[in-house]
Structures are given as structure tokens and as C-alpha cells.
Amino acid sequence: MKWSQALIPTLREVPKDAEISSHQLLLRAGLIRQLAGGVYTFLPLGLRVLRKVEQIVREEMDAAGALEVLMPAMHPREVWEQTGRATSLNDILFKFKDRSDRQWLLGPTHEEIVTSLAAAEIRSYKQLPKNIYQIQTKFRDEPRPRFGLIRVKEFIMKDAYSFDVDQAGLDRSYQTMYEAYKRIFARLGLKTLDVEAHSGAMGGSHSYEFMVASPAGEDRIALCPKCNYAANLEKATSRVAVGLAGAAGVLEKFATPGVRTIEDLTKPPYNCAAQNQIKTLVYMLNDKLTLVLVRGCDSLNEAKLPAVTARPAHPEEIKAALGALPGSLGAVGVTKLPVLADETLRGRTGMVTGANEDDHHLRGVDVGRDITVAQWLDVRTVQDGEGCPKCDGALKIDSAIEVGHVFKLGTKYSTALGANYLDEKGESKVMIMGCYGIGVSRCVAAIVEQCHDDKGIVWPRGVAPFEVAVLPLNTGHAETMKVAGEIYRGLQASGISVILDDRTDRPGVKFNDADLVGFPVRVTVGEKSLVKGVVELKVRREAELRTVTPADAVGTIRDLLAQL
């Protein structure tokens, strides 16, 4: 490709609407352009990167025995009604009608479609296992698109779905995908953390997310630098140093006019440390009003609640059940409602909690003596610096971008959509599913987040839009153009992707654009070095400048690339 004939609209200045580095650089390097909030065009260079990512994913999926298909982006609504997700996912669905008023939606994911396919086409255990995947555009009406390509309304995803006869088969399929994912991210040049994820109320036993640590990430993860324990904050646990028990005391009610928060009680005249308070939260768990207790210094992790459906109770519900409003709630003496308590409260004495009477609290609470706890469990959110659950290290909390997810689905969709097969005995059984996603377009952003410097992108070789850029510095100089042209054609002939910057711009422009776009290797052909009989090679991610004779250039570049 000759630069003069390409469409690479690099930007000298940082676009106003871009805050995170991948967004800025993808725009500045001329890879993407925004059409609307969360909707982007991939320009030629961006598309080349996207295709490379896709191809790596495709090769590894194929190698893992998965079968590529292409499912529709538009789905009749009825399929989604069969699993109930037309309703449960309603808010993120793009919906429309055709000319005869039939209702459609744009697929936000494809469990329904692939399971319908399996139900229709797979009948016998002899046809199993199968792993079916696609690379497809997905549509989600995100309430808030943001961060460039990281959270968008239209994006490209690789989604794979495994169908097995039994749990052991699912375990194998899952393991195969897990290993394929490791290879995929390594080839993409992404350093990922595989973290235990919250698998949701419907989930199976295992769910791992592949995360790229980045300040632009929307997920929070807890990691242990010492033993590599890593978990999504929704799931993370920790060793907590239990504070000193307060003096065992007498239960006593005291007036706290105007006090509504834990923090209020930490101030004079009460001076009650947050960790010696009991935070009483009221939730509707599986439609049953339930009290949930954590220490005042902790925050509840809703994902850990043992329920399929959970929502905070409304103030009216709370007032009706406990006789007080949030701010003065407590579990002392409550027997009509189940009480769940975090493990950190076990055995605590001398605690302070609400009295279920507005503007009054209780002190001297002995949790074991005064509160009827139905269930002890871990429902708190891990905080930075707490002990690692697997070793004696300390956890760090970081932001990360989720680029992949492997998940044991179970039979939710196969049951709803009748994906059954006949086993050896002729009995009808339901297929057991796993699903495995990779955010392909999101990976492009994640790679840029991880691979850039102050000059621009530093593409890993495997996904670079071109592996080499050849820069003839003075296009008016015949010898320069002759040498540059020979190297350009030589690289092409060796199967190396190369762009020739034949623009008439000054050298500085070319150097800066090459750095900005981030080609792994740059070849500089200029009069200064030509008189010495050499051209210059520069590896984007290194500072060192090498010189080689034009005749040796192609071979040296091939060697350099092989090391990248």
C-alpha cells in the first residue's frame, strides 16, 4: 500500500471528546471515526487491525475444533419470548417492526438463536459434542456508551456455544476453550488476567473473565501480587482482621436525633467507630423481605446475596415491617424476618445499631446474644489492602477491561428451547451448554490501552495494520525513491505487509505519523545514509536505530519481525 493512495486521516490534535488513551489514539491515528455516541466506522487501517484480531481468534477457535457459522443480526421477537429474555433484557434491546408489523430485534447476544439451531439440527448423542461459534456484530442499547470502543452500542464479538451430553463433557469443552483463550490473547499481544467471575444467579459452577488491567476499565478486580489470586470484585473474598471486640456490655437504648448514617455516629458526641457499628440493610430476596447485616465500615456486595432476585426494599416496606426508616434500623429482637449476617460480625460484642425506632440506637449489642441470625455468610465487598484468601499477601484493587468470558451455562436455554438429544438408551436428554465470548472490537481498544507511549500506538506485530513502514524522506530524490521502492517490493515479495510513505510531506511529518500509527518496524531511506550506502531500521518499541545496506534490508527486517 502506498500512503498517498490510502485513507489515513491522522490528527495532530487530541479530539475534544476523547478522554482515554485508546480512544484518542484510535482517532488520531486514523483508525476509527465516530458516527454517533457508541457507534463507530472502522477506517481502512482500523479495519485491517480488526480483521487481524478476528483472524487470530478464528484460527484458534478452528484449531480447538469449533465450527464457524454466521447467525442473523436481526431476530424475530418470538424466539426471545421463549426464554423470557425479551422482557428481562428489554431495556438494552433495539426493536423494530417490518412492513407487516412483525416485531424484530437486533441481537445483543445469540444464545437463543444458536440453541434453536442446535434443537433443530442435533438429535443424537452421536452428533455431540459440538462447539458452534461466530464473529458477528451485536447491538445493545447501552444506557451510557463510553470510552471509545470499550463500551458501545454496536460492536463485534466472537461468541461460541458448546453443546454436550453431560457435565463431564461440558467440563472438557470448557477447558478446551479456556486453553484456546490463553493462546488467543497471547497472540494478540495482550497481557490478560484470568479472574474468577461472578456467574450470576442462573450460573453454573465456573465462570472466568479475561481482563486487561487498565485505568479505562469498567470492572473492578482484586488481585494478589504474591500468589496471583485474581477475582472480580463481585466475587472476591479476603482475610479480614477482626477488630477488637468491644467490652461485653449491657444492651441500652440511646437517643440519636437526626442521625441517619454510619458516619454521623462516628462523630461527637457519639464517637462510635464504623467497624463497631452494625449496618442493617433491608432487601427483597426472592420476594421475601430479609435483613442483611454488615459492619459499619463495610459495604454490601449485592452479587453475593443468596437469591435469584434481589432488590433493596422500598422505604414503605421497611417502615411497615420494622416500624422505623433507614437510618435507625437494627436486627436486635427481630424474629419475624430472616436475618443474614456477614461473617465479620460473628461473635462481636459492644456493637451499636439502630433501635427500629426513629432517632434511637442501641449500644452494647452482643451479636450472638441479641440477634437471631438465620445464616452467616460472606456478603461484604473486599477492600484494598485486605489479606489474600489464598496466601498471606495483601490484595490490590484495580480497574480492568473485560475482553473475554468463559462460562458454564448449563441447561437454561436448552430447556427453554427444547435442545434435546436421544442418548444410547433412546432416552431424550437436554443438552448442557457453555458459552464463550470475546469482545473483538473491544480487544482493539484494549490492545491500544496496553500498547502505547507518548508518541502513539505500539502495535504488537500480530495485529499491526502493516508490519513495516518504508519512509523515503525526499520523494524528489531519484536514488531515494529507487531504493525505497526496491525494499518495498522486496518486503511484499516476502509476504510482509508494508506501507510506503510516498507522500511529499517533510520528514518530520512522516516520522510522527509512523510513530503515531505504530508500525512495528520503520525503514528510513534518506540521502544522508544513502551516501554511506545504508538505510535505517527502527523497531517502534525500541530506542535503538540500526543501519543496514539496502540489499540486506529485507532479510534483516524479516529477522527483526520474527523476534517481535
Add this chain to the structure above:
RNA sequence: CGGGACGUAGCGCAGUUUGGCUAGCGCGCUUGGUUCGGGACCAAGAGGUCGCGGGUUCAAAUCCCGCCGUCCCGACCA
């Protein structure tokens, strides 16, 4: 959906507080010339519904009302 900011040439911005003649600046773009190893210089140009609609006024980029769009924080996130 709640909170905040912004919307003026392709990009980045000034001008809006305090209404006033032909709406400016830098970069980029076009033409000519001089240049040519890290974003050149000179000269001449092109390019604008000041987000949209309504209102106030002799007069609106500027004031008022409504709407739309984009970004950030939060809520949400199969």
C-alpha cells in the same frame, strides 16, 4: 435515568459575562514559489445554517424558553 460540562470552518479554540458595523485565531486544505533527516517558510486563496426551533430587541454567536447532540461522574452492564 440523576448530576455536571460542552456545542462557533475538517481539527483545536477565542469571542457570549456587558447584544452593535464584514464572526476571529492556530493547525489542516487549495494554488504558486523557496525548501527537504523529527509536525518548514513566503505569498495568494477556499471554507461558517455560530447545534436546531421559537421568543425578546432597531439589532442576537451573545439575552429568554423549548428541543437535540456529544463527553464526564453516578445508576445500569447478557
